[in-house]
Amino acid sequence: MKRKQSAFTLVELLVVIAIIGVLVGLLLPAVQAAREAARRMSCSNNFKQLGLAMHNYHSAFKRLPQHGTGTHPDQPVNIWIPSNSGNWSANTHANNMRLSLLVGMLPFMEQQALWEQISNPLDNNGGTPAIWNAFGPTPDQIAYTPWSTEVTTLRCPSDPGFGLPALGRTNYAACAGDSTDWIRDGYHWVRAGQPLPYVATTGSAANSNAAHRGVFVAGRGMKFRDILDGLSNTIAMGEISTDLGDRDITTMVTDGTSNNRNNLRNNPSWCREQTAGPGAFIDPLRPRFWDATTNVRSAASGRGYRWADSFPLFTMMTTILPPNTELCSMGSLDRDLVASNSSRHQGGAHVLLGDGAVKFITDSIEAGNSRAPMVRNGSTGTSSPGSASPYGLWGSLGTRASKEVIQEEL
Template identity: 30%
Template sequence: MRRRGFTLIELLVVIAIIAVLVALLLPAVQQAREAARRSQCKNNLKQLGLALHNYHEQSNMLPLGNIASAEWGWGASWYIRILPQLDQGPVFNKLNFNGTQPGWAWNGDASGGNNGAALSGVRLGVTVCPSSPLKDMRSAGDYNIAHPQYYGIMGATNGNGFTNPSNRLASVGGCCDSQAAAGIVSGGGSFGPLLGVGFKDLVDGTSTVIVVGESSSPIWSAPLAAGGSKTVDVQGVHGILMGSPTLSSVEGCPGCQFDRQFNLTTVRYSPNAQAVINDVANWPGISDNYGVNKPLNSQHTGSINVLLGDGSVKTINDSINMLTLRQLCTRDDGGAVGDF
């Protein structure tokens, strides 16, 4: 007796059932994958926090936003100082801080001590959010330099600069206008060029001061109505190496002028703000390689991850009150932030 095969209708029914099951299961699988990526992102920040605490234990302060020996030059970033704490001691020992521009990575410029060559090809997974579409390495001439996706927090501003002290939200460092894309640089946070801050200086409490924030998503090349797309990486080509110019000290700020800041940001905009590159009129402080008010953003739906001074990691919703966010980014404003 011959077995009867499936009819066409039966096959179509089976295919339809499989398609429905896939449609139902795929979002759950995607959500599970994103949850794992978000968890890894938070773990990255915890590892950075541990490295910063170990550095602080040895130096009694957090690393400077830049490291340079000359009167003027591009200093190396705070990331460079914690390389030994990130199990990259051999790489750190190859770096030369006696050059006039130790933060310069491009093509072995002698003034930079050829630090680009020492860092070329060195990947630091702990500095990269796995949800990010941005490149973790970028070319600086002949070298491939790691590009971190977490920024040290210099402080915050409400956009009024230092002309109105009552709006500074920082009683120690204050803010100064910056020439970089009409941005504003603050000295009221945890990091700053030539500004050594210790945990004792986080007088608002280490559990209520953001030390490092996530900036792992592209921003808009132009407004959507003008044909823009969300594709721009705001990190410069020097990546993890570059900090800021030596003279960019914000403490006291007498007659100061500011230039670009790398691996640092002064918080000015809400998390995941739909920022547009080089639009000084509407989005001052944001540029493709020298903005000082780079937005905190991520590919995590509706939120970003941040590292607090006590080493804990917190998820901040996009809807956070901006006053609360500014207070969290300022070490000594005295504001009571409550739950956030």
């Protein structure tokens, strides 16, 4: 008598496959969430390393790393050209005082080898000039290898941006506070008849003292003692997304205000409110992207594209509009720019406080009146110098000495 062999029927096999498919479908979101949680933790740890580097730098030099520093073309005349003496100009002989705070922090975040390349003359491998001067050219020069080097500590694992047209990317930027008035220039250095030294006029110093209320001021040496509101109550740096070339409102800047500083400083939401014309406006059907007719900067001018460059688009952030809101400029990547922090995380972005603590700030943080004029020199009323930040808790976290009490636990 033959024994009957048991086996799966086709229906049973299909049922098993369907069950496995359902289980995989249920499991994938959990796996993706776990991966993102791990990336977010790694991002936070990178920021903590930057906090330690900042504190160790201050311990060594009794000051914070300067944002907007470096070298300037000197005599002879055949090297120094007056027309490209400004920090906005490209130069192969010096960096035009355009280096970000991240350059000075390199030895304090395990990047001594890269620092040695930058701080010494470097062979250009047969190019022009034959030898790069110490501290290199302006950070837009791709032929200078250090500027295109990707530094792992400066990258958030959640951000997929990589490679050209960017040079070395960064996901971490210096906090400039709650005003953009002359944000690029700090003390607004001017040339006093000679290439060096630079001096500041009385008027430019007054502009800077009134508007530049963040921990870092371009062109000025800052110290922990300047943070009178307390290190644990003040944002020193913020996380930023790098541009992917997709017209994202948080990573691609518009030419919206056509060099009109008044538009921007009188209403930080100016770009958001434009609905027509050559300015800036957001796609009403896809509110995370600029409209196809909106003027945007060139492909090489994306957010976070140059870790060594002190220009606001690359390594600065403001506490005016809440996190993950649009970039809005006065018409140029190196000019006044409303640029909040942003991230590829869900619902917010990290900030580094002055005491080295890393906090996750949600997009819904209380941010006051986003249409209120910025605090600046020459203004009156609630935007006069010394006023409380018009941008609520978010704005007060970005100011270092405005005597605003923060009662919320971040």
